[in-house]
Amino acid sequence: MTEFTPVAGSIGGVLIGCGVAVLLLANHRVAGVSGIVGQALWPSAGEARDWRIAFLLGLPLGAGIASVFTGGLTVDSQASPAVLIVAGLLVGFGTRLGNGCTSGHGVCGLSRGSIRSLAATVSFMTAGALTVFVVRHMLGVS
Amino acid sequence: MNSTVTAALSGTLFGAGLGVSQMTNPAKVAGFLDITGEWDPTLAFVMGGALLVSMVANQVARRRRAMQSPEATPPAESGVDRRLVLGSALFGIGWGLAGFCPGPALAALVTGAADVVLFVVSMIAGMALFRFTAATTSQAAAPRTERVTQ
Numbered sequence: 527m528t529e530f531t532p533v534a535g536s537i538g539g540v541l542i543g544c545g546v547a548v549l550l551l552a553n554h555r556v557a558g559v560s561g562i563v564g565q566a567l568w569p570s571a572g573e574a575r576d577w578r579i580a581f582l583l584g585l586p587l588g589a590g591i592a593s594v595f596t597g598g599l600t601v602d603s604q605a606s607p608a609v610l611i612v613a614g615l616l617v618g619f620g621t622r623l624g625n626g627c628t629s630g631h632g633v634c635g636l637s638r639g640s641i642r643s644l645a646a647t648v649s650f651m652t653a654g655a656l657t658v659f660v661v662r663h664m665l666g667v668s
Numbered sequence: 669m670n671s672t673v674t675a676a677l678s679g680t681l682f683g684a685g686l687g688v689s690q691m692t693n694p695a696k697v698a699g700f701l702d703i704t705g706e707w708d709p710t711l712a713f714v715m716g717g718a719l720l721v722s723m724v725a726n727q728v729a730r731r732r733r734a735m736q737s738p739e740a741t742p743p744a745e746s747g748v749d750r751r752l753v754l755g756s757a758l759f760g761i762g763w764g765l766a767g768f769c770p771g772p773a774l775a776a777l778v779t780g781a782a783d784v785v786l787f788v789v790s791m792i793a794g795m796a797l798f799r800f801t802a803a804t805t806s807q808a809a810a811p812r813t814e815r816v817t818q
Contacts, residue, residue, distance in 0.1 A: 528699040528708045531690065535710040538689025539717020545682030546718065547725035552674035554729075557682060559771040564795055577675035584679020585771060586778035591680070592687025593778070599687055601776050602695035603783040605766050614787045616762030618794020621770060622802075624755025628769045629682075631756070632715060637722030645748040646756040651701075653760025658701040661765065 534596075545588075546634055553577060558630020559585075560621035604667075624649070683775040689714045692776040694767025701764050762794075 549557045555577070566578040593599045605613065621627040624646055626635065631650075635643020661667050690696045691714055699708030733740070763769050768776070768787050776784045 527706050528690075528693070528696045528710075530708050531710050532713045535689045535713035536717040538685040538687070538691065539714040539719075540721055541685030541688060542682050542714065542718040543685075543721025543725070545678045545680075545685060546722045547728075548674055548681060549678040550722075550725050550729055553671050553678070555675075557678060559769075559774065560795075563770060563774075563792070564799075567792070567795065568799055576672045580672045580676035581679035581682075582774060584676045584681075585683035585686070585775040588680035588683025588685070589687035589692055589775035590683075590778040592684040596688060596690075599776065599779050600690070600693045600695075601779050601781045601784060602693055603767065603781070604695065604698070605783070607783075607786055609765055610783055610786045611790045613762040613766035613768070614790025615794035615797065616758050616765070617769060617773075617787075618762075618791035618796075619798045620755045620757070620759030620762060620794075622755070622795050622798035624752050624757075624759055626756075627759060627771070628763075629771050633718045633722055637719050638726050640745060642745060642748055642752055646752055649753045649756035650760030650763060653757040654701045654764035655703055657761045657764025658698055659704060662702060662705055 528602075538592075542629075542633065546629075546637070549581065550634075556630060556634045557581070558626045558634055560618075560627040561625070561630055564622055620650075682771065683778075685714075685718070686772050686775045691772045692779075694772075696767075697763070697769070697772070698767040701767075 546557045549555050562578045562581055565573050566575055566582060569575055589599060631643040631646040636647060686692050696710060700711035766787055773784060773788050
């Protein structure tokens with residue numbers, strides 16, 4: 527159970543939006559994390575690695591800076607190691623097959639008015655909610 | 669400004685936003701997805717805030733493009749296909765199981781928590797698996813996607 531925190535959520539959201547805006551306006555790139563990871567590891571012909579690695583290193587750095595102001599980061603994971611491995615494989619495979627994740631489709635794509643991103647967002651939100659429903663309310667795992 | 673510097677700034681702002689909003693905590697994400705339980709709608713506010721700023725940025729980018737080359741029309745978007753919906757659904761199942769998606773998981777690496785490391789390693793293995801299967805099953809399907817995401 528977590529507490530509803532709309533103010534911190536909105537401030538965080540605006541910061542994420544600023545990150546998206548900087549990459550879009552300065553680099554002319556979409557801040558889709560799964561795509562950036564994929565291209566950083568296995569770049570297509572003519573695609574640069576440097577800016578992608580810099581972006582990815584910024585993520586933990588930014589979270590670290592935020593934790594100074596918010597009094598630490600909590601990672602309250604209920605999943606067993608086996609579940610984490612299966613979940614990680616699904617997230618990695620699925621985001622590459624579906625061309626994006628919460629950031630690329632859910633934020634960047636939706637803000638651009640992309641129908642594909644809307645379809646993707648509806649799909650992963652529905653699948654995520656159904657999964658939590660099955661795990662928590664049908665199988666009875668916390 | 670140098671493109672590597674601006675990318676680092678972008679990632680840092682993005683990561684700070686994930687930290688401030690506690691999206692780095694999988695319990696918070698699972699609480700959002702648990703609509704029929706003790707629902708925590710915070711994630712909707714995070715997305716709302718991010719969308720608001722991103723929409724303005726997209727307008728600025730569009731206006732800039734229109735000023736630079738007024739006769740150019742943006743490329744038409746390809747339609748919704750099975751691959752997009754199926755891939756996103758698989759991602760959603762993993763997201764629901766662990767409460768992690770790629771951005772928050774990478775940002776949460778700063779905590780050094782073993783759960784986060786295990787998830788990130790598995791996620792990269794999943795991407796490698798996709799690369800391997802995409803290369804062996806269909807040569808035509810893979811390159812198009814790279815362009816859309818990036």
